Amino acid sequence: xxxxxxxxxxxxxxxxxxxxxxxxxxxxxxxxxxxxxxxxxxxxxxxxxxxxxxxxxxxxxxxxxxxxxxxxxxxxxxxxxxxxxxxxxxxxxxxxxxxxxxxxxxxxxxxxxxxxxxxxxxxxxxxxxxxxxxxxxxxxxxxxxxxxxxxxxxxxxxxxxxxxxxxxxxxxxxxxxxxxxxxxxxxxxxxxxxxxxxxxxxxxxxxxxxxxxxxxxxxxxxxxxxxxxxxxxxxxxxxxxxxxxxxxxxxxxxxxxxxxxxxxxxxxxxxxxxxxxxxxxxxxxxxxxxxxxxxxxxxxxxxxxxxxxxxxxxxxxxxxxxxxxxxxxxxxxxxxxxxxxxxxxxxxxxxxxxxxxxxxxxxxxxxxxxxxxxxxxxxxxxxxxxxxxxxxxxxxxxxxxxxxxxxxxxxxxxxxxxxxxxxxxxxxxxxxxxxxxxxxxxxxxxxxxxxxxxxxxxxxxxxxxxxxxxxxxxxxxxxxxxxxxxxxxx
Amino acid sequence: xxxxxxxxxxxxxxxxxxxxxxxxxxxxxxxxxxxxxxxxxxxxxxxxxxxxxxxxxxxxxxxxxxxxxxxxxxxxxxxxxxxxxxxxxxxxxxxxxxxxxxxxxxxxxxxxxxxxxxxxxxx
Numbered sequence: 001x002x003x004x005x006x007x008x009x010x011x012x013x014x015x016x017x018x019x020x021x022x023x024x025x026x027x028x029x030x031x032x033x034x035x036x037x038x039x040x041x042x043x044x045x046x047x048x049x050x051x052x053x054x055x056x057x058x059x060x061x062x063x064x065x066x067x068x069x070x071x072x073x074x075x076x077x078x079x080x081x082x083x084x085x086x087x088x089x090x091x092x093x094x095x096x097x098x099x100x101x102x103x104x105x106x107x108x109x110x111x112x113x114x115x116x117x118x119x120x121x122x123x124x125x126x127x128x129x130x131x132x133x134x135x136x137x138x139x140x141x142x143x144x145x146x147x148x149x150x151x152x153x154x155x156x157x158x159x160x161x162x163x164x165x166x167x168x169x170x171x172x173x174x175x176x177x178x179x180x181x182x183x184x185x186x187x188x189x190x191x192x193x194x195x196x197x198x199x200x201x202x203x204x205x206x207x208x209x210x211x212x213x214x215x216x217x218x219x220x221x222x223x224x225x226x227x228x229x230x231x232x233x234x235x236x237x238x239x240x241x242x243x244x245x246x247x248x249x250x251x252x253x254x255x256x257x258x259x260x261x262x263x264x265x266x267x268x269x270x271x272x273x274x275x276x277x278x279x280x281x282x283x284x285x286x287x288x289x290x291x292x293x294x295x296x297x298x299x300x301x302x303x304x305x306x307x308x309x310x311x312x313x314x315x316x317x318x319x320x321x322x323x324x325x326x327x328x329x330x331x332x333x334x335x336x337x338x339x340x341x342x343x344x345x346x347x348x349x350x351x352x353x354x355x356x357x358x359x360x361x362x363x364x365x366x367x368x369x370x371x372x373x374x375x376x377x378x379x380x381x382x383x384x385x386x387x388x389x390x391x392x393x394x395x396x397x398x399x400x401x402x403x404x405x406x407x408x409x410x411x412x413x414x415x416x417x418x419x420x421x422x423x424x425x426x427x428x429x430x431x432x433x434x435x436x437x438x439x440x441x442x443x444x445x446x447x448x449x450x451x452x453x454x455x456x457x458x459x460x461x462x463x464x465x466x467x468x469x470x471x472x473x474x475x476x477x478x479x480x481x482x483x484x485x486x487x488x489x490x
Numbered sequence: 491x492x493x494x495x496x497x498x499x500x501x502x503x504x505x506x507x508x509x510x511x512x513x514x515x516x517x518x519x520x521x522x523x524x525x526x527x528x529x530x531x532x533x534x535x536x537x538x539x540x541x542x543x544x545x546x547x548x549x550x551x552x553x554x555x556x557x558x559x560x561x562x563x564x565x566x567x568x569x570x571x572x573x574x575x576x577x578x579x580x581x582x583x584x585x586x587x588x589x590x591x592x593x594x595x596x597x598x599x600x601x602x603x604x605x606x607x608x609x610x611x612x613x
Contacts, residue, residue: 278500281598285506288601289513308509315502 018116026051029111038097038118040090051114054088055099084119084126095119096126144243147229152177153193156238165245167214184210192226193239202227207246220247256456275322279315286312338464340375341383343410343417350387354395363395363404370411374486378464386457386468390421390480393453397425397478416466419482428472436470492612493517495536497527497553498571499545503597507540510601516608524548528556531566537612538567540604543586554589564590567611569604571595 012019012030018038021030027050031043039046039054046053082099089095096119103112119126138145144162146155155173163170166181178185178193188210192203203226211219225242286308293305347367351358358365376383394406407422428436437458454468461468466484494516498504501522508518519534521527525548527541539557543550550570557564570586571594587594592611595604 277597278503282502282506284598285510285601289506289510292513311502311506 018114018118020051020054020114020116022051022112022114024110024112026112028054035116038089038116039087040092045090051112055085055114056088084129087116087118144241144245146173146241146243147238148178148193148241149238152179153190153239154178155181162241162243165214165220165243166212182210182212184212189224196226196228196239200228200230220245221250222246253459276319279319282315283312283319286315338377338379340377341380342375343373343419344369346376346378346380346383347387347408347410347419350384350391353384353388354391358391358395358406361395361399361404363398363406365391365406365408368407368409373410373412373417376417376484377487378484379460382460383464386460386482387419387421389453389457390482393480394421394423394425394478397423397427399425401425413483416483416485418484420479421482422477422479424477427474427476427478428470429474433470433472437468491515491517492538492608493519493534493536494538494540494608495519495521495527495530495534496540497521497524497545497550498540498542499523500542503542506601507604511605511608514605524550524553524556527553531557536566538569538608539564540569540571543570543572551585551589554586554591567592569593569595569607569611571597571599 009030012021013032015032016034018035019030019032020028020035022028028047031041031046036042041054080099080101082101084096085099086094087097098117098119100115101112102115103110105111138157138159141159142161144159144165146158146162148154149156154175154177158170158173160170163173166173168181173181178189182189188208192206195201196203203224205223205225207221207223209219209221211217223244223246225240227240227242229238229240290305290308290312293300293308344367347369351365391406391408398404398406401424403424405424407420409418409420409422411418436454458468461482461484464484466482469481469483470478471481472478494511496504496507496511496518498507498520499522504520504522508520511518519530519536521530523545524541527539528548530536531539539553541550541553548556550572554564554568554570557568568586568591570591593607595607
């Protein structure tokens with residue numbers, strides 16, 4: 001080392017500012033005393049490590065890139081100045097700093113020098129800046145946010161969205177205890193908050209209904225997140241409360257389910273009307289034959305009369321069977337309760353309710369139910385609705401296929417009841433598969449499908465604590481799989 | 491004696507029409523889908539076809555389309571029937587009418603009306 005080099009080293013090492021020198025790849029070569037104090041590392045620990053260790057994500061950011069580009073065109077890089085960069089102290093919390101980054105060539109080798117200044121050196125200006133940013137974010141969030149402090153949970157901050165929901169101004173809230181603003185909070189929210197402060201465990205995504213003073217008599221559905229904030233001594237001192245009003249969403253969902261239910265009843269009754277018209281036509285015709293036989297002048301052929309009456313009886317019993325199914329269906333529509341049902345029986349029911357649409361399209365349905373499958377605990381109508389929907393989709397997928405088969409396989413696996421509805425139809429691309437459960441997504445012509453069938457089926461299975469998934473291959477067919485736990489008393 | 495070909499996949503309905511029309515002196519042959527109906531048509535050369543519209547394999551519309559037409563008319567008289575009630579039933583029947591069916595019926599209908607219709611359209 002020559003004198004000049006020694007002198008330079010000494011200057012760098014003892015400089016008032018933290019200075020770090022890295023090579024082109026960000027590997028640390030020099031780490032001066034002020035840097036050691038700032039980051040709490042010994043040179044031995046940090047030399048040869050990457051600068052990423054101290055300034056995470058910075059090397060990949062666009063700033064660093066721009067500087068690099070400039071550096072290739074001149075011998076000495078134009079210095080870049082960056083404010084509010086996050087530094088990572090050894091075993092300690094992160095902090096903000098200002099960075100002056102330059103690139104220089106030493107013996108034809110490009111090196112980077114990082115000159116760093118802790119922002120705490122001028123805290124007030126920085127705090128004001130951060131606080132302004134946070135306030136701007138807070139006030140413009142489309143969800144309600146409040147910060148509640150102390151044992152009485154007084155509003156320290158609240159944003160406009162939440163203030164509007166409560167029907168009061170922001171100023172009306174500040175400093176007041178939550179129970180002063182929301183009388184029902186005493187039983188609905190405060191116990192949760194106390195628990196959060198005691199355990200330190202946040203409440204994530206809780207759905208509940210509460211009456212707000214802004215609209216008495218009209219309870220709203222809310223989802224809330226309550227997160228404890230720890231202070232320096234790890235003592236809980238406040239709670240961040242995030243609230244979303246989902247009342248309209250819940251109502252819209254309920255309406256959608258109801259309209260799809262009505263649509264499926266409409267579809268079924270059209271199919272059933274066809275099923276009933278068939279025997280009615282036969283009864284009508286046979287009765288006419290009997291009348292003519294009785295009316296004729298020749299001796300009455302008793303055998304023929306009895307034969308025709310016998311056929312009438314048969315058709316009447318066929319009709320009453322269909323009506324019994326319909327009656328069962330409509331009763332269950334009203335009941336909406338879960339019971340245990342035999343899997344095979346449910347599958348057969350949904351096929352009967354499909355009417356003769358399968359028969360007339362020459363589709364072969366093959367049912368394969370494992371012998372020792374336990375009964376499904378489900379809502380009859382909703383489950384039939386799902387099965388009918390899956391079968392009807394399979395049927396539509398088959399309209400242009402050479403092989404027209406639907407396989408319905410039911411089996412018991414990993415403590416779950418599984419039903420696969422498989423078609424040998426046109427299949428779907430993976431892009432389509434991602435969308436099939438989206439509401440209003442439909443591949444059918446406008447008017448043929450509501451685009452709600454699968455999204456509602458998905459919702460129903462989810463409500464039964466199960467899963468509805470899809471697997472498909474273009475040209476080979478599609479499999480929809482239902483899997484339900486035996487106990488789904490959610 | 492006029493010969494009638496009945497095409498209906500519903501066996502009980504097919505039998506009813508056969509019993510009734512035979513008791514009124516018609517000669518009746520039965521087919522249970524469009525394919526069979528077309529074969530029997532060529533074999534038996536009936537004077538009238540009574541065909542259901544919604545059937546597996548070949549439906550009534552396809553059968554009507556496959557009957558060779560002379561001067562845009564079917565080679566024999568045609569009555570189309572349908573189960574009705576289903577969303578597209580009416581549409582099918584309208585199509586059959588458009589294709590040139592002489593009469594259309596929606597189940598359930600009176601045998602007497604059918605017989606009157608047959609008598610009126612048969613020469």
